[in-house]
Amino acid sequence: MDRYERILSLHRILGAARYPVTVARLQDELGCSRATVYRDVAFLRDALMAPIVGDGEAGIRYDPEESGRFELPGLWLNSEELHALLAAQQLLSRSGGGVLSSALAPLQSRIEKLLNEHANGRQWPMERVRVIPHRTRHLDEHAFRTVCSAVLERRRLAFEYRARSTDEKTRRTVSPQRITHYRDNWYLDAWDHEREGLRSFSVDRIAQARALGEAAVDVDEAELDRHLGSGYGIFSGAPKDVATIVFSAKAARWVADEHWHSQQQGRYLADGRYELRLPYSNARELLMDVLHYGSDAEVLEPPSLREQAKALLSLALSKYER
Incomplete structure (x- = not known):
């Protein structure tokens, strides 16, 4: 332990002590000599102005009337x-x-x-130390800052939005509620004034964003969670059904440790496979995750979701039959 860490540890020991601490105990906890303890105590008291009272024989501690107000100057980290x-x-x-x-x-x-x-x-x-971004999207920095400012300052927001599913461009005026980071991308949860409903917008599809002078309409947090937070993934809406998916014993080693939904239920089957049950509101994103596991995953229920999975797999297979 170097001197920097000893001073930090000494401060924490004295700050937590209800009774005077002996030099012998400090030697043991700091792993240093008696002389080093005295030097560190003197530095803490004289250079850092710590409210130390007592002596080495009877023990030392922080002055009870001052200890609650004293902090080491600057930022100290072990x-x-x-x-x-x-x-x-x-x-x-x-x-x-x-x-x-x-x-x-x-x-x-x-x-x-x-x-x-x-x-x-x-x-x-x-x-x-390596950081490898995965499937991140390009964001317009001006739009991102404007959106964040509107959320925090509780101001209405106007912007141009190009929907990814239809490529349709529309003008929106919204009361931003919160900004959500999901799967390395950012989404704006907002009250859409023209459509009179809650919507989620992918921030990377927002352009020409500008904050308005009018105050945003606040939607109750519980209502936001009911409409935008209870469904699977980022898609809004209350859950419409519960999916049952079975993963192979090999895939189970990964899936058992994954968080798919706040209300998911999982269990190992007798043969080592893993059964996952979770509510969902929109099948598209759920199937994207399931199909990621290929032949190691099978949708069992509901029948409609199983049929959608079969259709997607058949369509993919047809690409290789030409």
């Missing part, structure tokens, strides 16, 4: 926290397709400065 911050810094710098990079550049600079301050001359092996 090695585990520092390593976690290092990984977060890499995630920040390498993911997101650049949409957050400029907005969060000041934060990233502070993280890098903090890492350098506590590197003690070492060169961090940054190449050991």
Whole structure:
């Protein structure tokens, strides 16, 4: 344990202590000599202005009247926290397709400065932390910032929207409710004033976004969850049915650890296969996930979902029969 971590550990020990702590105990917990304990205590008291009372013989502690108000100056992290911050810094710098990079550049600079301050001359092996974005979409940074600002400032929002399913372009005026990050992409949950209903918009399909002067209409959180949060995935609407899917014993090792839905139910079958039951409102996204497992997955119920899966597999097979 280096001096930096000893000072941090010493602060935490004294801050949590209800009674004076002996030097012998500090030696044991900090893993250092008696002289080192005295030097660290003196540095904490004299340089960092910690409210230390007592002496080495009777034990030391923080002044009870001051301990609740005292914090170490600056940001102090132990090695585990520092390593976690290092990984977060890499995630920040390498993911997101650049949409957050400029907005969060000041934060990233502070993280890098903090890492350098506590590197003690070492060169961090940054190449050991890898971040590989998967199927992210290109976002217009201006539109993304405008959408986020409207959500937080509770202002109505106007934008041009091109639906991915129909490629139809429409103008929308909405009261933004919340912004949702799902599967490496961003979605806007909003009250659509022209259609008088809740809708979800893929932010990468939003263009010419501008915040309006009017205050947004707030929809109750419970209503948002009922309409937008209870169905499978990002698709809105209450669940219409419950799917039963059986995965091979090989695929079970992955599926058993996956979170598909907040109300899913899973169990291993006697032969090692895995049965997953979950509610869904729109079959399209559910089938995309099921078909990802190919022959290792079989839709059992409901019959309509099973027929849709068969149709999709037959259509895919026909592409290879020419």
